[in-house]
Amino acid sequence: MTKKIELAPENNKLCEKICSISGEVVTMCDQCGTCSASCPMAAEMDINPSEMMKMSQLGMEEVLETKAIWLCASCFTCVVRCPRGLDLSKVAEALRQIKLRQAEDHMDIKKLTIEELEGLPQIALISACRKFTG
Amino acid sequence: MSQTKIAYYPGCTLKTTAKNFEDSALAVARALDIELVELPKWNCCGTVYSLTDDNLMYHIAPVRNLLRVKQMVRDELVTDDHRMVVLCSMCYNALKRTNLRVKENPEDLQKINDFMYLEDDDYELNVDVIHFLDLLKEIGVEKIREKVVKPLNGLKVLPYYGCMLLRPKEVGIDDPEEPNLQENILAALGAEPIDSPYRKVCCGSYLTVDNKYVVVELAYKILSHAQKAGAQALTTSCPLCAFNLDNRQKEIKEKYPGFKNIPVFYFTQLMALAFGLSNECYGFDLHHTKPEPLLKEKQLC
Numbered sequence: 001m002t003k004k005i006e007l008a009p010e011n012n013k014l015c016e017k018i019c020s021i022s023g024e025v026v027t028m029c030d031q032c033g034t035c036s037a038s039c040p041m042a043a044e045m046d047i048n049p050s051e052m053m054k055m056s057q058l059g060m061e062e063v064l065e066t067k068a069i070w071l072c073a074s075c076f077t078c079v080v081r082c083p084r085g086l087d088l089s090k091v092a093e094a095l096r097q098i099k100l101r102q103a104e105d106h107m108d109i110k111k112l113t114i115e116e117l118e119g120l121p122q123i124a125l126i127s128a129c130r131k132f133t134g
Numbered sequence: 135m136s137q138t139k140i141a142y143y144p145g146c147t148l149k150t151t152a153k154n155f156e157d158s159a160l161a162v163a164r165a166l167d168i169e170l171v172e173l174p175k176w177n178c179c180g181t182v183y184s185l186t187d188d189n190l191m192y193h194i195a196p197v198r199n200l201l202r203v204k205q206m207v208r209d210e211l212v213t214d215d216h217r218m219v220v221l222c223s224m225c226y227n228a229l230k231r232t233n234l235r236v237k238e239n240p241e242d243l244q245k246i247n248d249f250m251y252l253e254d255d256d257y258e259l260n261v262d263v264i265h266f267l268d269l270l271k272e273i274g275v276e277k278i279r280e281k282v283v284k285p286l287n288g289l290k291v292l293p294y295y296g297c298m299l300l301r302p303k304e305v306g307i308d309d310p311e312e313p314n315l316q317e318n319i320l321a322a323l324g325a326e327p328i329d330s331p332y333r334k335v336c337c338g339s340y341l342t343v344d345n346k347y348v349v350v351e352l353a354y355k356i357l358s359h360a361q362k363a364g365a366q367a368l369t370t371s372c373p374l375c376a377f378n379l380d381n382r383q384k385e386i387k388e389k390y391p392g393f394k395n396i397p398v399f400y401f402t403q404l405m406a407l408a409f410g411l412s413n414e415c416y417g418f419d420l421h422h423t424k425p426e427p428l429l430k431e432k433q434l435c
Contacts, residue, residue: 023187040336044348071348074182075336076301080310087302093185107344119381120343123147123224123374127181128343130192 011059018056021094028084029053035078035088041071049078049088056091069095070106070132100134107132140214140269141203142170145179145225152222152373154417158402159221159266161415165281166273170219171211173202181224182340183231190242190249196232197246201257217262219269221402223372227298230263230305265299265307266402267315267371275322283410285324289432291404292328292365293317294356296375297336310334316369316401323408328365332356337378349378350385357386357396366428369401376400381422397425407434 007015019026029050036048045068047055055063063069072092079087099106107128117125148156163170176199184192200218207215220226236243237259247256270278293316300310308315313334317327335356338349357379360368370376380398387393398421406415413435418425429435 021186021188040352041338041348044351071341071345073336073339073341074185075297075339077297077334077336079302080300087185090185090187097186112343121147121151121373121377123145123181123222124340124343124377126146126178127224127340127374130180130182131340132344 005058007059010061013059014061015057015059017098018059018091018094021097022087022090024087024090024094026053026056026086026091029057029086030084032083034081034083038077038081039072040075040077041068041073045071049092052095053086053088053091056095064095064099068092069099074131096131100132103134105133109133136213137167137169138214139169139171139212141206141212141218142172143176143179143199143218143220143225143229144172145220145222147373148222151420152376152400154403154415154420155221155371155373155376155400157415157417158400158406158411161411162402162405162409163266163269165409165411166270166277168269168273171206173199173206173218174211175202179225179228181228183228190245193232193235193242194246194249196229197236197243197257198250198253199229200233200261200263201250201253201255203261204255204258216260217264219264219266221266221371223265223296223298223370224374226263226265227305231302233259233261233263234304265371267299267319268307270319271307271315275318278319278405279322282323282408284408284434286320286404286408286432286434287324289325289404289428289434290328290364290366291320291325291399292330292333292360292363292368293320293401294333294360294368294370294375294379294398296334296370296372297339298372300334319401319405320369323404325404325408328360328363330359330363330365332359337375339374339378342374342378342382346382346385350382350389353378353382354386354390354393357383358390358393361394361396365396367397367399367425369399369404371401383423395423397421397423397428399425 342349
């Protein structure tokens, strides 16, 4: 017998939001796990990239509270390997953006010490501000 | 042979912590009859390509830089009428991807041009963004080999690519799984390129700002595997990879006292060295792990 998963309206709304910001059809993911096996950050993550995709498909709010979305450094390894041609870096960016667009920054640049700021090259500071602040 | 003059976008970090990358690359280009002419007016590329589908704002800065090339052609500052060379891997990726996006989406380009109404010109998609390694590939290893006066004999180097030169495929300068552009150059210089699966693995990038211990772990893996494979040094073309792989050796050493420091070069520094160019362009003072002991051991400085 065929079983169909019906998303509650609020879950459906989040799933659609992720799709529209990322431009990716997250429902295409068939959970093969290639991304999780390839991700250099997976060992540090609380959920792995394929779980991030599943939670996005199901429109689960909890995905927005994971550490994983901030540990993805947009290295595009999963992007070149995904057999379905999905761009997970865009999905992770969409999840970060949903938080950042609610003025919830992930990083407070003011908390860095003068020594840290002076020691870091511009390329690091600018990219971190781009990824972690709204 | 007349010198080719080609537009060159530096980016912020090439003027500070990666000044040795710029100085050595400009000197190497001159030795190969190419003048890299800096854009007279340039702005930040944004460092990271904006991955959202619904926000054009972040693409304006890269497009504004592309627009400058047309002005340089008009002012006869360059002889190559359509290309812009980039050295920094992150700038390369951001500029190249933005260029692709506006090429594929004329409506986006129209909106961005409308936004930049104070500019004299519209951007008309007439620029190709290339990396300096693309240009070296075009010049060919034969010509590079001809310029070598001090072969880097016995120097074992891991050519580290990181992410932004190879991925995603549509902007990658080489095969994302089996790149060999740097290997070919290193071999032409007389060095021995070392293989390691970690040469394409992310160094942790900007996580170095708010989560540096993730970067320390990744950098330790990359560097210790390189050493296990026999490498005595690494090369890169990314100032952020260089920072994470070189400067973070301080934290690696604190966590793993048995770790032995290893120098990280920009590939152009090794080219300058092998070409016998003025040592003013080497900029070894900017390195955390000083390369001189290794180079002295190999009788290269």
